[in-house]
Amino acid sequence: LLQGHDDWVLSVAWRPNATAGSDQSRRPRLTNPRPELLTASMDRSMILWTPSASGAGELGGGAGGSTVWMADVSVGEAAASCLGFYGASFDASGERILAHSHGGAFHLWTNAEVDGSNPGGREWTPRAACTGHVADVTCASWDSRGRWLLTGSRDMTTRLHARWSGGIDDDCVGWRQLARPQVHGHAVACAAALPPCTEEVDGSNPGECGSTVFVSGSDEKTLRVFEAPGPFLGTLAKSLGGKGKSGAVAALEAAALAAGLDAGAELPALGLSNKATRAEGVMDESTPLPTLTSAPDTDGDENVGSVVPAVLTRPPPEEVLAHATLWPETRKLYGHGNDLAVVAAHHAGKIVASASAAQSAAVAAIWMWAAGEDWRPLGKLPGATLDVVALDFAGPTSGRDCLLAASRDRHVALYAPVNPGQGLGVWGDDGWAMVARVRASPKALYDAGWAPGDADAFASAGRDRRVRVWNVNREVAGSIPDGLDEVATLPVFQSAVTACRFSPRRTRGGLLSLAAGTEDGSVS
DSSP states (O other), X not given: OOOOOSSOEEEEEEXXXXXXXXXXXXXXXXXXXSOOEEEEETTSEEEEEEEOSTTOOTTSOOSTTOOOEEEEEXXXXXSTTOOOEEEEEEOTTSSEEEEEEGGGOEEEEEEGGGGTXXXXXXXXXXXXXXXXXXXXXXXXXXXXXXXXXXXXXXXXXXXXXXXXXXXXXXXXXXXXXXXXXXXOSSOEXXXXXXXXXXXXXXXXXXXXXXXXXXXXXXXSSOEEEEEOOHHHHHHHHHHHOOSSOOHHHHHHHHHHHXXXXXXXXXXXXXXXXXXXXXXXXXXXXXXXXXXXXXXXXXXXHHHHTOSSOOOOXXXXXXXXXXXXXXXXXXXXXXXOSSOEEEEEEOTTXXXXXXXXXXXXXXXXXXXXXXXXXXXXXXXXXXXXXXXXXXXXXXXXXXXXXXXXXXXXXXXXXXXXXXSGGGOTXXXXXXXXXXXXXXXXXXXXXXXXXEOSSSSOEEEEEETTSOEEEEEEOTTOOSSOGGGEEEEEEOOOOSSOEEEEEEOSSOOTTSOOOEEEEETTSXXX
């Protein structure tokens, strides 16, 4: 009888006894004659049990089962987000433990001997495991530099994924979840990362940092604005790796210092808003920062296991993701009368467009917001009569402003500035207006997106299982039906097409590439 857990034990697993030279292990482990048993419990701990060394034979002592088994190693999570372990197992080499817990989270520990430290020791170190959403993913938005991808889900979180190229060992390399910026009380419906508004301020180049702000909407009437804290920017700089300092690394480190490496956020127990926090011992720009300024990488385990915001030298494990990677919420945008449905950001970073669920034309109007310090509402763009399901601004290569909107009322509409000479990404004194609207499908539309280039073509997809490609007549001004022409219709898909997007780059032959996702989960 093994006593040590305080709650249900939900799994037991024997540790594999890999022999030297075995193909199962990356680094052969010497044969251990003693059996070892791993138990996982709802008390948030796992215990590795071994028989006592005295009298323990190859099978752990067979004198009537008189050998005493002791708790040799105990690992687990102290974070409140972990409600206990549902199961745990070793890898084939016996050098790693993988456990899973509430919310689909994975927890990984590796034996210190794998990393070359503490040879022959019994120390287990937490490492980042593969992680992701545990419910339907509803939206995705790229950083303006393409370094990270932000996703939102019905599991009430937004998660930020990036490629980790730096690090101490090869186990870190690859796409990892670097942050969980928003943990909410409602399902996340939409999110958009904002490009930097300006390219040069006081000789600096904030554009090198990429997106540091995003806007999200959930099953509520409020848009929320989040800003990257200093520890995340420092961790992102570490993730880029490489020897020496590139312009991107230097820009991110400078931005991390400016934002404050002691900055972070916390979510109150009964609240929905991430509150900005500061750690004790406030640092300023003159404070030496070994994690950012030291040339060689150190092990950094003291940062990895921290549940307070810190610049990390490894991808964060689950307990750090859940507690120390929140972004502070800086604004709430009020105005919509129904739950948010879609949000989009202009490539200049100056305007954000949003729309909510709607059953009438008055509620279906698109709201335009001034991105920046005041985030004031600029105006509304009428035209749709039901939910707007897709919003897409023309890309930076188009050289002009145009907003594409697709609605569940089966129409697509184009909006452009009344005064085109006022500059890109500017609302202007006269605002924007609808310049074209056309019925694009016999059934409800699900998505629409611009083709790369001069904003002269876009694709729409809907419930009728078809993808249509449209040409925009740039000579047309005003709301004239002939301004949009259907130039191609793809063959009928097996199920409704729920998403479609053009590749931002043409093929070598100058052709466009289009991806379409369908209701049955396939992508073409």
